[in-house]
Amino acid sequence: MTIGIIGLGLIGGSLAKAFKKHTDHRVLGYDRDKAITQYAQLTDTIDGVVDAASIAQCELILLAVYPRATVAYLSEMAGKIAPGTVVIDCGGIKRSICEQCRPLAKEHGWIFIGGHPMAGLHHSGIKYANADLYAGASMILTPENTEDIALLEKVTGWIKSIGFASVTVTTPEKHDEIIAFTSQLAHVVSNAYVKSPRAKVHRGFSAGSYRDLTRVARLNETMWAELFLENRENLVAEIEHIVRSLKEYQTALEQGDAETLKALLKDGSDRKERIDSPYGED
Amino acid sequence: MTIGIIGLGLIGGSLAKAFKKHTDHRVLGYDRDKAITQYAQLTDTIDGVVDAASIAQCELILLAVYPRATVAYLSEMAGKIAPGTVVIDCGGIKRSICEQCRPLAKEHGWIFIGGHPMAGLHHSGIKYANADLYAGASMILTPENTEDIALLEKVTGWIKSIGFASVTVTTPEKHDEIIAFTSQLAHVVSNAYVKSPRAKVHRGFSAGSYRDLTRVARLNETMWAELFLENRENLVAEIEHIVRSLKEYQTALEQGDAETLKALLKDGSDRKERIDSPYGED
Numbered sequence: 419m420t421i422g423i424i425g426l427g428l429i430g431g432s433l434a435k436a437f438k439k440h441t442d443h444r445v446l447g448y449d450r451d452k453a454i455t456q457y458a459q460l461t462d463t464i465d466g467v468v469d470a471a472s473i474a475q476c477e478l479i480l481l482a483v484y485p486r487a488t489v490a491y492l493s494e495m496a497g498k499i500a501p502g503t504v505v506i507d508c509g510g511i512k513r514s515i516c517e518q519c520r521p522l523a524k525e526h527g528w529i530f531i532g533g534h535p536m537a538g539l540h541h542s543g544i545k546y547a548n549a550d551l552y553a554g555a556s557m558i559l560t561p562e563n564t565e566d567i568a569l570l571e572k573v574t575g576w577i578k579s580i581g582f583a584s585v586t587v588t589t590p591e592k593h594d595e596i597i598a599f600t601s602q603l604a605h606v607v608s609n610a611y612v613k614s615p616r617a618k619v620h621r622g623f624s625a626g627s628y629r630d631l632t633r634v635a636r637l638n639e640t641m642w643a644e645l646f647l648e649n650r651e652n653l654v655a656e657i658e659h660i661v662r663s664l665k666e667y668q669t670a671l672e673q674g675d676a677e678t679l680k681a682l683l684k685d686g687s688d689r690k691e692r693i694d695s696p697y698g699e700d
Numbered sequence: 701m702t703i704g705i706i707g708l709g710l711i712g713g714s715l716a717k718a719f720k721k722h723t724d725h726r727v728l729g730y731d732r733d734k735a736i737t738q739y740a741q742l743t744d745t746i747d748g749v750v751d752a753a754s755i756a757q758c759e760l761i762l763l764a765v766y767p768r769a770t771v772a773y774l775s776e777m778a779g780k781i782a783p784g785t786v787v788i789d790c791g792g793i794k795r796s797i798c799e800q801c802r803p804l805a806k807e808h809g810w811i812f813i814g815g816h817p818m819a820g821l822h823h824s825g826i827k828y829a830n831a832d833l834y835a836g837a838s839m840i841l842t843p844e845n846t847e848d849i850a851l852l853e854k855v856t857g858w859i860k861s862i863g864f865a866s867v868t869v870t871t872p873e874k875h876d877e878i879i880a881f882t883s884q885l886a887h888v889v890s891n892a893y894v895k896s897p898r899a900k901v902h903r904g905f906s907a908g909s910y911r912d913l914t915r916v917a918r919l920n921e922t923m924w925a926e927l928f929l930e931n932r933e934n935l936v937a938e939i940e941h942i943v944r945s946l947k948e949y950q951t952a953l954e955q956g957d958a959e960t961l962k963a964l965l966k967d968g969s970d971r972k973e974r975i976d977s978p979y980g981e982d
Contacts, residue, residue: 536907556904586904596905599898604909607889609968610945614938616881617975622838622868623878625818627886630912635972639965643958650953656896657950661943663892668939671932676925683921686891690917693899 422476430482431547436580439549481507501527512590532560553581598652704758712764713829718862721831763789783809794872814842835863880934
C-alpha cells in the first residue's frame, strides 16, 4: 500500500526510514520546509511527495508535526483524503487533537486515531532519523471506537511491522494525564535542575545521577511549550505534587529530623521498587 | 605495600577487588559484620583481616563506611595506626569528617585526606562489588596541605592504579557545596518524583526521560539521610532553588504565557548546552 508521512523531522523521518527498511510499502512524504522534502527524496527516505493530488493514494497517513500544525494540515486536506483512510498523528498530547480531528474525519469519511510513539532522542531533525528508532518501543493509540477489532488489528500490524514492541490503547484524557507525569514533568524538572548556580562548576564532581537527571534539559522549547500549554492542568498538578514532596524533605532537613527524612526516603524507594516490579502495583 | 580497607560494602569491596586485580599490594580488610569479613576472605577479596595489631602494617588505609562510623573507627584506632600512614575516607560529605579526623591524624602522626570516589551503583553490598567499578571515574580529594606535592603524587598514583581516570583536589567546603547539587539533589528529586499518584500507572506511557529521572529513586535511606543531614544547609539551598525554578514554569503555565514559558525552557536548554560544551563555562 501507499503510506503518507507529514512532517519529516526526527519522528517522521524515522517512520519513513522504518517503513522503507522493514516493509515493502510505498512511502510518500511531505515537510513544509521544501529543502527537507527534497533531502528526503534525494536520500531515498521517501519514494515521492504527498501533495493535494497524491494524498488520495495513501491508505495510511501519519502526521509527525506539532499539534496545531496537525489540525491545520488536516483541516486543509480533509476533503482530499480518501474515505476509509486511517490517519494517525504522533503528537505529545491527545485531548485537543482528538477533539478537533475526530469531527473532521467523520465529516469526510476517513478514520482519525490519536497516536504517540514512546520513542525519541534529545536531538531533532531528519539528520538524526533512523529506521530503528522504534525498535522495542510502545505506541499509544487513542481510537474513538475501541470496539472495531478488525481496524485495531490492522493498525497494530502496521505499527509492529516497523519494530514497535507493543500498542497501548487508552483515552485521550488518560493519555494526557499520564504523559504529564512520565514525560512532560521529566522535561520540566530536568530543565529546572541545571539552573542552580552550582551547575557551572560541577566537573569532576558528578557521577551517573547528575547525568541522568539533566539528560533531557536540552530540548526544543517551541515544541515543548506548545505541548505543555495544551496540557497545562495536568502538568501544573504534577509540578505542584513534586514541589509539595520536595518541601517535605526540606522541612525534615531544616528540623534535623532524621526519622522523618528516612521515612520519606524509604517511601520513595519502596514506591520505585514496587513500580519496577513485574508483580507490582500496575 | 599493605593496604587496609575498612568497610566491605559496594565501595570498600570494589576497592579491595580493584587493588587485588590491578596491583601487587597486599590487601587487608575489615567489616563490622563478621560474616562479610569472612566472606571477603573466603572469596579472596582480601588477603587478611585488619585488626588492632595488623592495622600498624598498613601504609594506606581506606575507609568506606558511613561518616559517623568513620570518625568512630578512627577515634578508636588512632593510636594504633603507624605514623606516616595515609588514611583516606570515601564518604559522601567532607566538612564534618575533615574537621574531626584532621586533629586525630595530627595528634598521632598519620595523614588524613578526605576522599569521595565519583562512582557507585544503586545497589549496595559486597555481592555487587567489582574490580572495575572505578574505571574512568573521578576521585575527589580534600587534603589539608595542598603544597605537599610528593604526597599528592604518591596518593594520585595509588588511586589511578585501580582505574580512576582523574583526581580532583578541592576543599571540604567546596566539595559539600557542589555535591549537594550534583548528587544529593539528584537523589532527592528522583525519590520525590515517584510519589505522584500517576507513578503507579505509567506502563506503556514512558520512554527514556521517565526512566532517567527515576533511576536513583531507589536508595539506602539510612546512608543518604545521614549524608543529607551532615550537609543540610547546602542541600536545603539546592531544594529551594529548584522549587523556585519549578514555580516559574508553573506560573507561566497557569497564565497561559507561551513567551515566558519558551524563554524559561530556552534558558535551561542553553545552560545545559553550555555546561556540556568542552569550551563551556567551567
